Amino acid sequence: MKVKFLLNTIAIISIAAINSPILAVNPGQTPDSSLIPANAVAHYDIDELEGVEKRIRANPNDADAYLHRAMIRSHSQEDFAGAIEDFNKAIQLDPNQAEAFNYRGTSYFWLKDYQKAMADYNQAIRLDPNLAIAYYNRAYVRLEMGDKQGAIADFRQGATLSKKEGDMMSYDQAQQMIQDLQ
Numbered sequence: 001m002k003v004k005f006l007l008n009t010i011a012i013i014s015i016a017a018i019n020s021p022i023l024a025v026n027p028g029q030t031p032d033s034s035l036i037p038a039n040a041v042a043h044y045d046i047d048e049l050e051g052v053e054k055r056i057r058a059n060p061n062d063a064d065a066y067l068h069r070a071m072i073r074s075h076s077q078e079d080f081a082g083a084i085e086d087f088n089k090a091i092q093l094d095p096n097q098a099e100a101f102n103y104r105g106t107s108y109f110w111l112k113d114y115q116k117a118m119a120d121y122n123q124a125i126r127l128d129p130n131l132a133i134a135y136y137n138r139a140y141v142r143l144e145m146g147d148k149q150g151a152i153a154d155f156r157q158g159a160t161l162s163k164k165e166g167d168m169m170s171y172d173q174a175q176q177m178i179q180d181l182q
Helices: 046-058 063-075 080-093 098-110 114-127 132-144 148-165 168-181
Strands: 011-014 022-024
Touching: 046 063, 063 080, 063 098, 080 098, 098 114, 098 132, 114 132, 132 148, 132 168, 148 168
Parallel strands: none
Antiparallel strands: 011 022
């Protein structure tokens, strides 16, 4: 089954706030411009790398700086192994940062290490049960692992949270995925 990635990884565009689901494409592909909302903004630009590295040199205990560099590495450079190193450091410095687990899971996903991706999404959800994107991301891993019913359950939970947050675009996309899977 070929799954259309609307809510996962290698994010080129972010929709609204940082905790909102992100539009994504497979590595090496250009996003379909018809899927990009008019209010979308560029996300984690490579040009930010030098500034983030200066932040890390100035304060090697800045978990947010490592998280930011990890996002640049994964999203702008497709350096998933390097991103995982930075996510690891961010998690070491701040083990309660759900976003770090979520996005590290995304890097593992692109490396096809679905067990580690699943573990990270589970931890992200334990830390923040309202992080809708973690449910969507875990749903895609479940699909890769052949767990269609688990994926449907995660899409449903993500949709519920998206609707509660007023994110109707993600809600509608999740509903479409559920319909396509049933």
